[in-house]
Amino acid sequence: MLVVAAFIAGIVTGRSTTPPTNTAAEVTDSAPAAPTVGSPATIAPSASVSPSAQASASTAAPRRTTAAPAGSNVSDKTNCASRPSRCGFPDETNTGVPRGVKLAVLNGNQEINKPGTVIDGKDIRGCVDIKAKNVTIRRSKISCKSFFVVASWTDRYSGGGARLEDVELDCLKTRGTGVGSYGLTVVRAEIRGCENGVDVDHSVTVRDSYIHSPFNNEEAHSDGMQFNSGSKILVDHNTIVIPDGTSAIISHPNGNADVTISRNLLAGGAYTLYCPRDSSRDFRVVDNRFSKSVAAKGGAFGPWTDCPKVAEVAGNVWDDDLTPVKVE
Numbered sequence: 001m002l003v004v005a006a007f008i009a010g011i012v013t014g015r016s017t018t019p020p021t022n023t024a025a026e027v028t029d030s031a032p033a034a035p036t037v038g039s040p041a042t043i044a045p046s047a048s049v050s051p052s053a054q055a056s057a058s059t060a061a062p063r064r065t066t067a068a069p070a071g072s073n074v075s076d077k078t079n080c081a082s083r084p085s086r087c088g089f090p091d092e093t094n095t096g097v098p099r100g101v102k103l104a105v106l107n108g109n110q111e112i113n114k115p116g117t118v119i120d121g122k123d124i125r126g127c128v129d130i131k132a133k134n135v136t137i138r139r140s141k142i143s144c145k146s147f148f149v150v151a152s153w154t155d156r157y158s159g160g161g162a163r164l165e166d167v168e169l170d171c172l173k174t175r176g177t178g179v180g181s182y183g184l185t186v187v188r189a190e191i192r193g194c195e196n197g198v199d200v201d202h203s204v205t206v207r208d209s210y211i212h213s214p215f216n217n218e219e220a221h222s223d224g225m226q227f228n229s230g231s232k233i234l235v236d237h238n239t240i241v242i243p244d245g246t247s248a249i250i251s252h253p254n255g256n257a258d259v260t261i262s263r264n265l266l267a268g269g270a271y272t273l274y275c276p277r278d279s280s281r282d283f284r285v286v287d288n289r290f291s292k293s294v295a296a297k298g299g300a301f302g303p304w305t306d307c308p309k310v311a312e313v314a315g316n317v318w319d320d321d322l323t324p325v326k327v328e
Helices: none
Strands: 055-060 102-107 110-112 118-120 122-125 128-130 136-143 148-152 162-187 190-207 210-212 223-227 231-236 239-242 247-250 257-262 265-268 271-274 283-286 302-305 312-314
Touching: 118 122, 136 148, 223 239, 239 247, 247 265, 265 271
Parallel strands: 102 122, 110 128, 118 136, 122 136, 128 148, 136 162, 148 162, 162 190, 190 210, 190 223, 190 231, 210 239, 223 247, 231 257, 239 265, 247 271, 257 283, 271 302, 283 312
Antiparallel strands: 055 102
8 A cells, every 4th residue: 555654854756655743744744824815705604505606506415315324333234344334433425415305505715704604515616715714514515626625724713613414524635634623523524535534632522433445645645634733623433434544633732732532433544543643631542443445454554653651542443353352
């Protein structure tokens, strides 16, 4: 498996022979900077945003019929990575836009400046920049090649409260990021075609979501989720599969606080999970499944690194036989 780890000094291309380390450069390479927004359409708050002058014909979403279950990941089924929904995990059948929802097309980047805005049932062909609190995006598809598909940053507004549910985020196979980084709750999302699925700063919850099919090339180092030095982070009941790249989840090497990574199905990467190298406060890794569907060790070099140093590691098992993942 080609593992691209451009953040390692002296390794830019080719096949890595040394396990990548968790470095500050790795988790800050997508630090917020002003995206290219052009002349965005500002979406005003309403119960449901109606199509603007930019909107064209509606499209139907051939998606799921039921919500992703939120039950325990620990079941008697094995090899769940082959079809995650069979075991109650998220995949393309139970995330994203529900089946039958008609999507109105919005062309161009969208800038949200009014608190309480609700976007519902849209096919947005451009990036979304959140600059107001308590914004909701639901039952929508967003496709964008420029940096962040959905951006929510602390330097743009305060108050947080952004919520994305039943959405599809597509970076269109570019070095973009699906969503980040502040004040976000992401539920039942399908995120694909991105170098980084989710960029996490603080006050972020991601659950019941499916992150897969990342973009990767000789310059990229793809991660399902990457943490900045942040806090109040919950990653619960997701499926994250990264066939070629750095990790399913990579934490900041130090400075994370109040972090829980629980009940996820994880596969791929150099190491599938990078815990912090220091003893970050309140960092817990519990009841996750690690799959060997991508690599015999979960990741190219193993299921995780540095996890013995964190506050709690318990209940983590291999997906193929439910034996414990050893803390070494």
